[in-house]
Amino acid sequence: MLLHSRRTWLVAGLALGLAAPAQAEVSLTRGATSIPDGEATAADDLTIANDHLAFSLAVESQPPWGVPRGTLVDLAAVKDGEMDLDRVAFADFIPNNWSAWPNSEKEVMILEDSPERAIVQVRRNWGDAWVITTYRLDAGSDRIRLETEMENGGDEALTAIRSGFTLWPDTGFLFGVPGLGDAKETVADEALTDRMVAYDRDWVIALHAPYFDRVNYEGQDMYLEHDLAPGERRVFKGSLQVVPKGDLAPVVANEIERKDQPAGRISGSLTNDDGEAPQDGLVMVEQQGHPYAWTLAEDGRFAMDLPAGDYQVYATGLGHANSAPREIRVAADGEQTLDFAGLEGPGTLALDVVESGSDLPRDARLTILEGQQPAVEFLGKQTFFTDLDPAGSAKLSLAPGDYRLAVNAGAGFTAEGETLEVSLESGERLARTVEIDRLAEPNARGWYGADLHHHANILEGTTPPETVVSAQLATDLDLTFVSDHDSTANHEAFQALSDSRGVPFIPSIEISPSWGHMNPFPIALGGELMVDPGTDEVQDIIQDARRLGAEVIPMNHPHNDYGYLSNLAGDKVPGGFTPNFDLLELNAEVDNAKTLESAHALWDEGTAIYFTAGTDTHDAWNDLTGRIRMMARVPGELSPRAFARALKDGHGYATQGPLLYPQNVLFGDTLRLAGDEPATWHVDVAAVDGLAEARLLGRGGEVLATRELDGKQATLAFPLDAEIDGWVALEVEDADGDQAWSNPVWIKRQDRTAYVSAAGE
The missing domain is CATH 2.60.40.1930 (Macroglobulin (MG2) domain)
Incomplete structure (x- = not known):
């Protein structure tokens, strides 16, 4: 049950940051967070820390995506008494998937502040319902305990809503719920356990959610579908665990402890074909054919506890071939030693992509179709891009073996996709050239294309600007574009990268209230919003977008849960209807049938609101940039504003090919x-x-x-x-x-x- 004792706010003047090396004690401070790269910057924000982790609550700072204040926006490991970088965009309890969050009340209470523990309770309304979340951090613990009580204070039943805790990292990689693969949205029937993980080489954050029955966004949202009658309450319990290295052994140990599972231990060693410990060596554990967890082999040694059961394990390392898999059975209280020797090291593939007939370099996206693809992404990716300089060239360090690579240089739009087959041995260097037949020349007819909804590495976006530009050029787009959530921090980098290649750059921003996102463009380079997307009315937001110089204002994914038209129909848009937008988005991530119907209805009335199109890509390695794009007829010189004016005049079309x-x-x-x-x-x-x-x-x-x-x-x-x-x-x-x-x-x-x-x- 929720705690009911209450304390008043801390008095002003509490010291910021982690007090000395805090050892096992818990500290709670008010003010701008001392977590590096943290977003909690207001005077009343709270930071809680011990010797394992630190997190901040945005009491007054603006959380992302229009989420009401009071959410956790910063989370970092503490290493040797020092706070590591913030690794999350936010972690919160979401009352009903990514629907609008009408909010008018918020109360933040410190229930306990002692060296032994800190407990903070955040009470917010979601329309007529109440969402009361308690955060608890104990001394010496690597876990934040989460408990949310959800109460329907209205007169109508809430039916088939999807509620639960979320974890949205702003860097690193995702390892979804074992057994569910990388499905964006699915029920949890095949789940092997009840956690998802965000990670990189030097950190892990795990969300444990024992109540869940489905996931969204590859497990970043862990929901329970449920009803809530008037006056009814439901309690959700979970935890956020922080590990100071990229090792899942502590995460599995946590599961064993909280579920009181019988367990045994595996341990052993790893060596490569030179008899040395491989770089970033690890042991991968699979269960029922699915990746389950891994543990690092530091200095070639590893040890890990596992729940009793049957597993398959193999060893690997950075650029190394996987060892042969081994079938093992872990018995309760049992121990077994596994030694892996002779792991083969990497080879190098030097690749040039050129246009057939002219040998001009072509930007390209390179994807492993067949061949070793590391399950742990800091060991290597399955997708690569040619360099921006020199254009069309790439050097790939790959584990030895046979590969078939897809080469995409405008594939499906101006050229057909090509494939390349190569075999690499350990230590070998191969050079190959791929020729691309260019089959269409839309530029010659004055037509140009752009992916008008694309993210870089702000908030949950994970793609650096250089890689985004590479990805956009690789799919033969004519202008570069970025629209990070409520941020223009990447504009200058995009402009410089685009200038280096002589390509026009369209600066944008995805203004992200919970009731409807929009991508005004082009806007002033590095321009900053003067409105609050979480609280201000649609008319004020659009006016501010015009102040930034926007030629057009598109409504993104207008009919999904955080689309303008769907929330307008539900009377959830502050300010209601406005006619002052220009474009409706056809989005690669959603069903566009309703958007097409809305456009047709507007045209029936003679209303000149036209299409825009974008992929909504956040991870250019795992999602294909430009797979839907907007083509515009631009007479004369191509520029961002001329392109936008063409779309405003309707001189364009959206296409997947x-x-x-x-x-x-x-x-x-x-x-x-x-x-x-x-x-x-x-x-x-x-x-x-x-x-x-x-x-x-x-x-x-x-x-x-x-x-x-x-x-x-x-x-x-x-x-x-x-x-x-x-x-x-x-x-x-x-x-x-x-x-x-x-x-x-x-x-x-x-x-x-x-x-x-x-x-x-």
Whole structure:
């Protein structure tokens, strides 16, 4: 149950930071956090620490994504009495997935502040419900104990809501719930345990959530689906565990302890083919064919406790081949020794990607399709990019073995994907060249593409600016773009990197209230918001975006749980409806059917709100940048503002691959016809993966005509008979099922007298 004794706020003047080497004692301080890179910077924020970890609560600082104040925004290991870097964007209790969080009340209470423990309680409302979270840190503990009581204070039942604790790192890698793989959203029926982990070489943070029955975002959200009747209460318990190195042995030991499981121990040694301890050597433990945990082999030695049961284990290291797997059975209170010798070290692949016929370098994305792919990501990735300088070149250090690599240099848009097969031996150096046939030249017709929703390494984004630029150029985008959540900190880096390659950069920011995100662009380089996305009204936020110089304001993923249109329908948007946005986003991460319907409805009314498109990529290694993009027709010199103005005028289309070239009338323009005067709309279409079908749409999204297509190019001619009025738009599908969606061509029909008069004027 929740604690009910209460203390008043600490008096002013408490010393900031971790008092001396704190040994096992707990400290609680008020003020800007002393956790390096921490976001809790206000005078009333709280930092709690012991000799294992430190965390901060944003009592007055603004948390990300419009989450109400009172959340945990900083979390770090303490190593030898010193606080390590903050590793999280936030960790909080979410009452119903990522839906809007209407909030008007907050109370933060210190329930205990002693050398033995600190306990802080945060009480916030979620509409008519109450969310009361208690944070407890004990002396000598590596875990923050979490307990949330959720109470329905309203008159209506809350049904099928998904509530639970979350952990969103702002760096490192994710190791989701064992057994569930990397599924973005799934039920927990196949889960082997009840924790997820964020990690890197020198730290681990684990979220233990024994109540959960499903996950979202690869386990960063651990939810229970439940109902809550009026007056009903439900308690959720969990913990956040911090380990000062990239080792999961303490996490598994925690599980064994809290579940009182019978357990045994494995231990042993690792050596490479030179008889030495391999760099970053570790032992991976699998259960039922799924990665379960790993332990580091420091100086070639390892030891780990495991719950009693059957496992498969193998040894590996940075750039080293995996050892042969071993089947083991761990018995209660049993011990066994496992020695792994002769791990083979890495080889090097030097790769150049060039355009066939000209040998000009091509930026490319390189992905291991077959071959060793480390399950622990600090040992190596499965995706690489060619260098920005020299362009088109890459040197890959790979474990010895046979590989098949995918080479993507505009694949699916301007070129076909290529593959490369190589075999590497330990210590070998290979050089290979891959030629790319460029099959489409949209720039030659004045068409340019950009991925207009992309993150770098702010908050939960994990991709450095240099890698984002590499990823965007590798998929043959013509402008670079970044829209970090509520931050412009990466603008200058993007501008410099883009300038070095002679590519225009579109500076943006994803303004992120919980009721609807938006990407205004282009904005002033490094411009800062003067509004609070967590509390201010939509009209004020849009006005501030215009102050920053935004030519267009798109509403991102408008129909998901944190989309403007869905929350407008639920009356959860402060300020309600505004007509002062310009674009609706087609987003690679969501079902866009409702967005298409909304666009069609707006066009039926004659409202000129057009498409934007973006991938919403946060991790460019694991997600494909540019897989949906916005193409715009820009006459003359290409610049960020000219590109944005083209989209504002409707001179664009969203595509997953097919390319569209309207001839006699451009998307967004008006075709004026007299009475029943016949007209024909001509559009050239192309798809490097082959064309399949084109559909002409009209009012209400009705399919007015369909064309079955074959080959890679076609010219479409759609008669616009007298019954067609209002607008028409085009959808084109390629042989892989990838689509393109155009903005409308407006059709205005007048009687002949009026038409002649208008033409004369």
